[in-house]
Amino acid sequence: MCALDLSKVKSRLAALQNTSGKSNHLWKPTPGKNTIRIVPYSHQPENPFVELQFHYGMNGKTYISPSSFGRPDPIVEFSNKLKKSGDKEEWKTGRKLEPKMRTYVPILVRGSESEGVKFWGMGKQVYQELLSICADPDYGDITDLKVGRDVVVEFKTAEETGKSFPETTIRVKPNQTIAFDPTDKALLEKVKNQKNVTEIWPELSYDELATVMDTWLNASETVEGDPATHTEEPTTAGADDVEVAAAAAPKSATLKAAVKAPTAKAIADEFNDLFNA
Numbered sequence: 001m002c003a004l005d006l007s008k009v010k011s012r013l014a015a016l017q018n019t020s021g022k023s024n025h026l027w028k029p030t031p032g033k034n035t036i037r038i039v040p041y042s043h044q045p046e047n048p049f050v051e052l053q054f055h056y057g058m059n060g061k062t063y064i065s066p067s068s069f070g071r072p073d074p075i076v077e078f079s080n081k082l083k084k085s086g087d088k089e090e091w092k093t094g095r096k097l098e099p100k101m102r103t104y105v106p107i108l109v110r111g112s113e114s115e116g117v118k119f120w121g122m123g124k125q126v127y128q129e130l131l132s133i134c135a136d137p138d139y140g141d142i143t144d145l146k147v148g149r150d151v152v153v154e155f156k157t158a159e160e161t162g163k164s165f166p167e168t169t170i171r172v173k174p175n176q177t178i179a180f181d182p183t184d185k186a187l188l189e190k191v192k193n194q195k196n197v198t199e200i201w202p203e204l205s206y207d208e209l210a211t212v213m214d215t216w217l218n219a220s221e222t223v224e225g226d227p228a229t230h231t232e233e234p235t236t237a238g239a240d241d242v243e244v245a246a247a248a249a250p251k252s253a254t255l256k257a258a259v260k261a262p263t264a265k266a267i268a269d270e271f272n273d274l275f276n277a
Helices: 006-020 074-083 088-097 124-135 185-192 206-218 264-275
Strands: 032-038 050-058 061-064 100-109 118-122 151-156 167-172 242-245
Touching (some): 050 206, 074 088, 074 206, 100 124, 118 124, 124 167
Parallel strands (some): 167 242
Antiparallel strands (some): 032 151, 050 061, 050 100, 100 118
16 A cells, blocks of 8 residues: 655645635726726836736646746647647647736725735736836826826626627726825735735646646546636636726837836835835
8 A cells, every 4th residue: 555645745735725815815806997006016026017827728727837937838848849830730739728928916906905915917908008008107107105096997797898708998097196004004014025926826847737738638528627726817818808998008018118117125115215114
């Protein structure tokens, strides 16, 4: 009889606990208008936006791609190989295997500030519009703790839009406001001690992800996954919200051009100056 491998048991338990806690850290807009405030990301003070790559719908689950961190991904490697084969069907499969980008940003939800920092995951369109707004000197730094701006996120369901998909629009408020009450020390600590967003999804090893891919390729039918592993994000790219930005801004904004956030030291000084911490 094989002895119980406690290390594997502990690893699996940690993964399940991590997954079940996703809802405590992620935010999705509810139908109607939601007001949020983007705050500086404590783990990346110079830029609050975190671009991550995901494999959706692999055996009914979602997996973060190691390519998010510049590491080899067997699924990406196989995808590239198929796209170079010259075969049309293999090219289609290769495209299907490409990871999809989703961008996260730390926020405070107005009316629920006591819950601390959440992470809002957005698709490409809203991300581009927010970058364009950040790049516009007329708006200034909307993430500034003292003179930033709130953002109204309006979400409409597919039933409301009369289409086959929901719709998200954004509007930056004109008034510059403080992010939160500087006398609220509990909230200050939550903003300072943010969770690292990359820790929300456990990264599989190269070999583990290769096994996932093999299972997906060889499965005769879709394997139902643990609901907790994919309830927070769409399981396919097509399930993503169609997002429309209310602000008219150029689509050509790049991350380098848009991010004009202060340095890590400046952010730290801002915290200290504002909250006397």
